[in-house]
Amino acid sequence: MTRSHNNRPAGDVNRLTAVALMAALALIFSYIEILIPFNFGIPGVKLGVANLVVIVALYYLGPRYAFVINMIRVAVAGLLFTGLFGFCYSMAGALLSFAVMYLIKKTGLFSVTGVSVCGGVFHNLGQILVAAVLISSLKIFAYFPVLIISGVISGTIIGIVSYLILQRLPKRAPESSGR
Amino acid sequence: MTPMFRKADIILIAVLIIAGFVMSFTLAAGRSDGTTVTVTRDGRLYGTYDLAKDQTVEIREDGGVNIFEIKDGTVRMIEADCHNKDCMQQGVISKTGQTIVCLPHKLVIEITGGEQEYDTIT
Known part of the structure; x- marks a missing residue:
């Protein structure tokens, strides 16, 4: 018997639901961070709670899903909260940090904490690069040392929380097969 | 699942923190009052x-x-x-x-x- 249209494998629906759910969660975290900035009076410093969702997705569902979740979050947050310039900053941060996190994870040398730390630092680097282009000045790189340290601290916190979440999730993701 | 911290993570964090401090001290060093x-x-x-x-x-x-x-x-x-x-x-x-x-x-x-x-x- 051939499979009909309305008899698609349950895995597809599960994966779609997981992506939608996590993208929504990441978006809410982005919004919370806009409402309550954890910047301690230093511009550009943030905790990056949304990256929590991306990292959990990266480990639990696989890089493709994590990437899609991240892109949905940035696009929708740009439309809803941050505007065009905010979108440019978050997109640069998201793309660079995701690429680096993916590569660092692939080396197999680091735990989720190391991956998260790299994500935090390279997110900040991506944003500072966009800022340098937008103001046509390299002077902004004077903030980079501060943003490295803040990226390491926030990345470590997010990494530890991601680790604790991943430990508590059921062993197998819903039919995701880690693609 | 790997542990929360591995050796490479500790080294990475240490290197980045040191790099951050070295960079900020280098930037701050040799600075005089401007005009x-x-x-x-x-x-x-x-x-x-x-x-x-x-x-x-x-x-x-x-x-x-x-x-x-x-x-x-x-x-x-x-x-x-x-x-x-x-x-x-x-x-x-x-x-x-x-x-x-x-x-x-x-x-x-x-x-x-x-x-x-x-x-x-x-």
Whole structure:
């Protein structure tokens, strides 16, 4: 018997639901961070709670899903909260940090904490690069040392929380097969 | 699942923290009191102001307003009509190479002049 249209494998629906759910969660975290900035009076410093969702997705569902979740979050947050310039900053941060996190994870040398730390630092680097282009000045790189340290601290916190979440999730993701 | 921290993670964190501190100390080292305030807007020179002369400067361009104050050899952003007011949070600057940046208005206020003027990054 051939499979009909309305008899698609349950895995597809599960994966779609997981992506939608996590993208929504990441978006809410982005919004919370806009409402309550954890910047301690230093511009550009943030905790990056949304990256929590991306990292959990990266480990639990696989890089493709994590990437899609991240892109949905940035696009929708740009439309809803941050505007065009905010979108440019978050997109640069998201793309660079995701690429680096993916590569660092692939080396197999680091735990989720190391991956998260790299994500935090390279997110900040991506944003500072966009800022340098937008103001046509390299002077902004004077903030980079501060943003490295803040990226390491926030990345470590997010990494530890991601680790604790991943430990508590059921062993197998819903039919995701880690693609 | 791997542990929370592996050896490579600890090394990575240590290296990044040290790099951050070394970079900030290198940037801070050899800085002397500046003599001039240089304002750049969108990559182009907007104006230079004498750091020794107390004054309030208003920059009004494309509907954006920034007001900075030069007082006792220091510069501080006292007014900005952007939404985040990051430039006002950046505090007081007085040493050569220090900057206040207003991203929405593409404005860079930099202290120039003084004895040593090297900046390792720029």
